Amino acid sequence: MKTRQATTEDAAEISAFLKELVDRGKRKRPWEETFVRDCYVNNPDGIQCSVAVDDDGTILGMQALSRAVQGNIYDVTPGWGIIGTHVKPSAARRGVGKALFAATLTAAQNAGIKNIDATIGSTNAEGLAYYEAMGFRTYRSADGAICKMLEVPAPSA
Numbered sequence: 001m002k003t004r005q006a007t008t009e010d011a012a013e014i015s016a017f018l019k020e021l022v023d024r025g026k027r028k029r030p031w032e033e034t035f036v037r038d039c040y041v042n043n044p045d046g047i048q049c050s051v052a053v054d055d056d057g058t059i060l061g062m063q064a065l066s067r068a069v070q071g072n073i074y075d076v077t078p079g080w081g082i083i084g085t086h087v088k089p090s091a092a093r094r095g096v097g098k099a100l101f102a103a104t105l106t107a108a109q110n111a112g113i114k115n116i117d118a119t120i121g122s123t124n125a126e127g128l129a130y131y132e133a134m135g136f137r138t139y140r141s142a143d144g145a146i147c148k149m150l151e152v153p154a155p156s157a
């Protein structure tokens with residue numbers, strides 16, 4: 001498995017597994033290809049959108065990091081990062097999320113992001129456990145969601 005920058009051409013494949021997550025009750029937000037293109041891959045506030053791919057190029061997961069702007073839907077402090085992670089159900093618990101986060105953390109450091117928010121459904125045990133494992137800690141809760149935050153460490157020399 002390796003990670004790389006997502007491209008517009010990846011949107012259909014990403015959309016297909018977002019739909020799988022919706023069908024399994026693991027996602028409530030839109031999954032359509034246009035949404036993936038506009039809100040993840042080509043998000044004007046985006047810092048990095050990465051995909052993890054296996055040896056034959058199949059996309060296993062996607063992680064998007066964007067910069068919080070005034071009035072963002074998550075009410076995150078402007079200037080913080082906002083992260084979202086989605087792994088194809090058949091590829092879960094194989095280290096895809098962990099590999100994606102290594103790439104995202106470097107992008108956050110390069111972009112000068114000091115804090116990253118992850119807003120997770122309060123009943124989403126795997127999402128909560130994943131972000132906790134990546135070093136995020138709960139700092140507030142709101143409207144059926146738990147918000148975890150990571151203070152981005154300085155890059156190691």
Ligand SMILES: CC(C)(COP(=O)(O)OP(=O)(O)OC[C@H]1O[C@@H](n2cnc3c(N)ncnc32)[C@H](O)[C@@H]1OP(=O)(O)O)[C@@H](O)C(=O)NCCC(=O)NCCS
Nearest residue numbers: 026085086087092093094095096097098126127129130133
């Ligand atoms: C949450 C999610 C991103 C995790 O991705 P993943 O590729 O399965 O995660 P990894 O295999 O890299 O796991 C890294 C660590 O996270 C934790 N973790 C991940 N999934 C877990 C689960 N189902 N139960 C408990 N801990 C879990 C573990 O500590 C794990 O380390 P370990 O396997 O060595 O014990 C994935 O399950 C997913 O896309 N879920 C649906 C969408 C979602 O909930 N997104 C996040 C909230 S928006």
